Amino acid sequence: MTFAVPHNRTAVITIDRPAARNAITPEMASRIEEYWDRIEADDSVWVGIITGTGPVFCAGADLKRMAGEGGGPAGTERGGFAGIADRVRTKPLIAAVNGPAVAGGCEIVLAADLVVAVPRASFGLPEVKRSLVAAAGGLYHTPRALPRNLAMEMALTGDPVSAERAFTHGLVNVLAEEDRLLDEALSLSDRICANAPLAVRESRRVLLEGMALDEHAARSLAAESMSWIRTTEDFAEGPRAFVEKRAPQWSGR
Structure with a gap:
């Protein structure tokens, strides 16, 4: 996990566990919550961005870790999944989606206020394929972000929706080239930070x-x-x- 304030009042949280598809552990959830605490407390930061490294934005919870020693919920009491999915916030959050965002990863995106994504990104709630329920926001945020029938399709089939389809239906604000993802997210943040x-x-x-x-x-x-x-x-x-x-x-x- 990394945290940086690159420029112009914007802080960037980077999920940096690409070998595990950026799956979230309890420690990572606590760290993300800590980072957002810093954002909320810092008057010089007006917007936050969350992104990932490698080919996947986030594959959800680390199920192997949860099933073994040191397991536990990949969330926090205040923030929910990843320390952010249910977090009460005052400052805008932009999700810069560098690849597939599935299960809890999709729920992080749904919790964001704005979304920038690369064309190969996708969004999915595959919980039903494992006899689980998308309980960290997927089942109640998706129908608010997408048309009802598309939300139902995601929830009942567990199949992902492409970035282009998500853009067409308004979940994604900006489709960015692979090498322009963070630049486009920062540009969107700049547009927000120009305002009071x-x-x-x-x-x-x-x-x-x-x-x-x-x-x-x-x-x-x-x-x-x-x-x-x-x-x-x-x-x-x-x-x-x-x-x-x-x-x-x-x-x-």
Whole structure:
């Protein structure tokens, strides 16, 4: 596992266990949770990216490790699978998918806010092939990210969906060339980081929470969020920068 802040307020978490198809162990899950704790606590970091090394993004949990000595759940109490699938977050997460993302690997992708993927990537929930259930988010996040029947196809057949098909149906935001994956993910992050960070976090929160509300409650949630944003320093900076015809200098306050 590696953690880096390469440039422009973006931190990158890299799953680096290619010989084991980047399968997640309990220790790796704890490390990812620790990395995201650092991202949430660091005011200089506004966006996180998670990616993998080698030909596979993540094959899910390390089943061999779970079945042998030192086994245990490949998750954490707060974060769920891989320390991130169920994590309550305030900052955006981009999944940069370098290859197949299956089982828990697919559930990491589904937990992300945005997805960049190479053409050879694929997304699958093969749990039914092993008499398991995709309980780390696959069965309730997939129908929110994809059309119902495509989500049902993934859940019942266990067969993967190609990156191109996922792009067509909106799960993937950007299809990137093999050698441009991280560059494209960082470019997407740059587009986010050009905006006021508190407004970005509030917009993310209201969008996600609003999906579970009726229109009246969602409207009230958005109004409350806007009332709070009006109290921040950046609320004054946005119009000021527009009038002065310059790029805004966001403080995150």
